[in-house]
Amino acid sequence: MTDYIDEILTEETIDGFTWGYLAANYDNPRPIPSFHMEMWELCCSDASKVAIAAPREHAKAQSVDSRILTPNGWTTIGNLSVGDQIIGDGGAAKTVTRLHPISDMDLYRVTTADGKSTLCNLDHLWLCEIPSNVKRLQLKTLKEILENWKTDRQDKRTDKCFTEYRYRIPVIDPVQFEEKNFEVDPYTLGLWLGDGHAASGRITTADPEVLDNVAYSFAKQSGNYLYKIEGLYQDLQDLGVLDNKHVPETYLFGSVEQRLALLRGLMDSDGTISKIHGQVSFCNTNKSLVNSVVSLIRSLGGIAAVSEAEAKLYGKSCGLYWRVTVKMGTCPFFLPRKVRYWSPHKRLYSYIVGIDYEKTAPGRCLTVNGRLYVTDDYLLTHNSTAITHAFILAAVCLGVKDFVLLVSGTETQASEFLMSIKAELEHNRRLRKDFHIKSFLKETETNIIVLRQDGTKFRIQAKGSEQKVRGIKWENKRPDLIVCDDLEEDEQVMNPERREKFRRWFMNALVPCGSDTCSIRVVGTILHLDSMLNRLMSNKAWKNLFYRAHDDDFENLLWPEKFSEERLQEIQLGFIEDGNPEGYSQEYLNQPVDIKRAFFKKDYFYDFERDKDGEWIKPNLEYFAAADFAISEKEKADFTVIIVGGVDPKGVLHIVDVNRFKTEDGGLICDELIDTQKHYNPSLFTFETAQIDKAIGSFLDKEMRKQRTFLNIEKVTPTQSKTMRGRSIQAMHRSGAIRYDRKSSWFDPFEAELMMVADSGPRGRHDDQFDAFAYLGLTIDQHYEAHDQFDAFAYLGLTIDHHFIAQSDEDLEEEEYDIAFEEHHDLGRDHITGY
Known part of the structure; x- marks a missing residue:
């Protein structure tokens, strides 16, 4: 049974709080996923320190999906063509007169007082009104609004300072769809x-x-x-x-x-x-x-x-x-x-209370005859987080915590989280009434103090990573809740000195700054093997939860209602096309690879040499093959992999086929092996000694005699270290002595798995392709060494197409480090995690 911070604050309480007080501002809210309930349960427990590793965007309570309204319903900008009709200002149909090219643009999140928001660029037009100035509707670009959208004021009666928001936007006019013929009126x-x-x-x-x-x-x-x-x-x-x-x-x-x-x-x-x-x-x-x-x-x-x-x-x-x-x-x-009791609301408006740069991403502008159009489900969309938003609000509103320190990667990001909380406390009427919120005693972008009707108060303060927090106090007490969201950033974690500096700040300044009863809650995505969050995952003093968006091959989706397999595959493809396949694993699988010490360098996945038509200029090849067996069709089981490579007269290895499948049928594996032998006639076929006996045993001997096709089998006994096993193929890869059929369907998943191999070993759940690849490298190395034709070429560099490819000083230094690291596990670093 879980012990809680307070009997009042439980995961069920936050669930009810979210639906009862926050979901009213969500646009078409989804059911709360079970893993959010798990996160809330651990956050509400009496554990003093909690760390949660969640995939990118999976701690969000609601997604933002831009849509365009047409006379026939909703569509997306990507599905529009010039001449199409969409709903514009006045609720009437407008014609798309131009679709601008898709291009990268700076996108800003515009938030209204009722908690709704959308993304747009600085040239986006808004129909708005400025009550304090000209009380009439005007068309303004976001860039114009940004110049004076808010101002600090002082109440002359109370001398209290407050923020005046100057722009408000009206709701849409009734949308003019055509009359339909319905079965029932x-x-x-x-x-x-x-x-x-x-x-x-x-x-x-x-x-x-x-x-x-x-x-x-x-x-x-x-x-x-x-x-x-x-x-x-x-x-x-x-x-x-x-x-x-x-x-x-x-x-x-x-x-x-x-x-x-x-x-x-x-x-x-x-x-x-x-x-x-x-x-x-x-x-x-x-x-x-x-x-x-x-x-x-x-x-x-x-x-x-x-x-x-x-x-x-x-x-x-x-x-x-x-x-x-x-x-x-x-x-x-x-x-x-x-x-009889009804009276109309004559003017329905929402004030703009937030304009924040969010990201640079692909976008498309469109032009219509009328300039304005309806997007995002008639309303803008609210976006909040399960921990930073819902958990903090529940904790302070229920009186469980009264001094919260909210920390993020930058002060700007932390203040954005704080402003979304402030918007609820200021504009959510039901929440204000039920929890007796009276007024703000202090309200800045990084600090709010809230007064309740009974005279009690609570404070929420926002800080950025590595800002001064030592000695922070309020009314002679230290924070009793510290919530950290995305503390680390890519640029910081890639630098060893900055990682160490951040670690000292986190452990020596942030953690001790809380009170004796302080609860610390950290949520984020693991960006590096040596990141602080990844360290917390194995720190026994911290309770932790670790989530991936899915298992390998998109099995067991974590949040299928929001991130379907199709959507995740599109996201992954985007990373791959951007030349960053490891980015998807980092952001959505919490499996980062130290790029500097990645076992296989991405830049060295050279394609086959091709003619002007893109066809492979195939040289004379001596083929070799290797296999890694797995007898199972279970979802989480490994695959059987058969890999084939051919070595040309220059010593260059060409990977021509990677056959990966699951089966419980040893006979099927035998058929695939024999088919490979018939097609490529490899000089050697390498298997792991124990695997072949366990997997297919006498099946293969019988099938070879039956089909009168015989494999020249080379059995190997693997070393305990997978990375030592793969040294030969790694050296060949780094020296440019391997070419890959990048146009083949097997290449992308093959490359993705190899990119997940770190010096500490494969980091993905499946390592079957790496194992088969390593066996292939061992076989070729030993074969040519025995024939005195392959004189450790991978370590000395070789000439390929008259271009000398030699290892850099960095590569040589790295190999020396790797060898020393493999041989000496007592140097203070864990041989599994690498730190």
């Missing part, structure tokens, strides 16, 4: 979805006047409130909603009148309005209906915020329900008793 469908019987065409209502808006005849049934709608059953069946209550997607793209009628049917049945304040809301236990109501409201130019709660009857739980708080300029009701 929208109002009737909405009414039935709210108050209808799921398996029939009957409706239960205490307001019979709503039936006047139904486009069917109806008849009173037994009881006071039951009505049968004639002919509705068959239409609902044809629509596919019987026993499956939901809004068919086409209804979300009907005309304004059709969408409003559908919304009114839903609101007349399951909507409510306060007689005192006129606050409008929709409640339902069907999450699909809730999402559809949100989409309808937003497409009609309204604001919708969603919260979750537990339904109870006589004190007993009846499950979850969702509440949508509604603000609109058009009445969402037909029912007179509800219309």
Whole structure:
């Protein structure tokens, strides 16, 4: 059983807190993944020190996916063509007149007061208003807004300082989709979805006047409130909603009148309005209906915020329900008793409260006749993190912690995290009310002090890596919670001196700066074998969690709802095409390789020599083959690998084939070996002694006699060290004495696995290709050494195509280091981790 920091703060508490108070600002929030619950559980435990290694973007609670709205629904910029229609300002269709080339551009995150955000460049146009200046809508580029979007002010009555945000943006106008022909008229469908019987065409209502808006005849049934709608059953069946209550997607793209009628049917049945304040809301236990109501409201130019709660009857739980708080300029009701208390929200705006540079990435600009267009699901998208956002907010709001130190790689990044927390404390009305938030006693970009109604306070301070933290105090007490998010950066971890400097700061300044009861929580991605986070993973004083986006071959996806196999493969391909295959492993698999001491240098994966048409200029070759066996089809099992290489008269090795497969059938392995022998006729076929006996035993002898094809088998007994086993092939690779068929389908996964080999050994879960490659190198080395034709050419350099390729001083120095390192494990470094 887990012991917690406080009985109040548990993973279930944070889960409920997130859905109840934060998810209302998310756009189409996804279910919280199980590994977020695991992270929260460990963070809430009484462990004083916790470190979590998570893949890039996997600690985020919501993704940002830019989309473009068209008259037929949503699409992406990549799918647009000149002449296409998209929804523009005024809610009407606009024509795409130009698609600009895709290019790298600086992207800025623009955040509004209600926690929504999007990415755009400095030339992006915003329709906005400046209440303190000219109270009219203006078109402004983000660059213009950036010049004066906020200013520090002082309240003359209280002398308190505050930040005034100057620009506010309106919600979109109702989107003008074309009128559709529907099986069931929208109002009737909405009414039935709210108050209808799921398996029939009957409706239960205490307001019979709503039936006047139904486009069917109806008849009173037994009881006071039951009505049968004639002919509705068959239409609902044809629509596919019987026993499956939901809004068919086409209804979300009907005309304004059709969408409003559908919304009114839903609101007349399951909507409510306060007689005192006129606050409008929709409640339902069907999450699909809730999402559809949100989409309808937003497409009609309204604001919708969603919260979750537990339904109870006589004190007993009846499950979850969702509440949508509604603000609109058009009445969402037909029912007179509800219309009576409704008043329109005349002006719906959101202030811009954040503009921050985020990244340089590929983007595309487009031009339409009207200049403005609708993106990101009618609204901008909120983006928060599971630990830095939700965990901190829950800890301070519940009174478990009152002095939080929030640390990130730079002060700017830390302040961005802090500002997203501040936005919730300042603008989330329900959170402010339920947790008695009164005011800010101090509010800067790096420091906030919050006063509660009862006079108690809490403070959150933001710091960047290696900033001064020693002796930090507030009201004579030190921080009782330190949260670190992405402390390390690529440039810093690649420098040994900077790594050591950072380690001293972390261990000697940051960790001790907390109080005696301080909880330290570190989350990030492992950027280097010798990074601080990677060290914490094996430090017994720290509790830790380690996550990968997936296992090898994209098995066991960590978060399939957000990162599907297809999406991850696209991300991986992007790294490969960018010439950085190891980057994907680092960012998404938490398997970094020390590039300086990588076992195989990426720059030395030379392609075959080809003619002007790209065809291989094939020399005379003497072939050799090697295999690494695995008899299993289990998901986590290794592969059987057969690798073939040919040596030309100059001594250059050409890797012509890598055959990788899983099987439990020893006979199939024998067939593949014999097929390889028939096709290439290798001089030697190398296997590990124990493997061949265990894997295929007498099968191979029988099959060779049966097919009258015989392999010249060379059995090897491997050394204990995989890296020592691979020294021959490594030397050949580094000297430029190996060529690879880079156009072959086997090359990319082969290169990716080899790039995961460090001097301490292979870092991927599978090392079968490396093992087979190493056996091939040993065989060729020994064969030519025996024939006195291969006089250690890999270590001396050789002439290839009349170009002398010799090892650099760095390579020679590195080899001397590697050999010494392999032979002496008592030099103070762990022979597995390398530090």
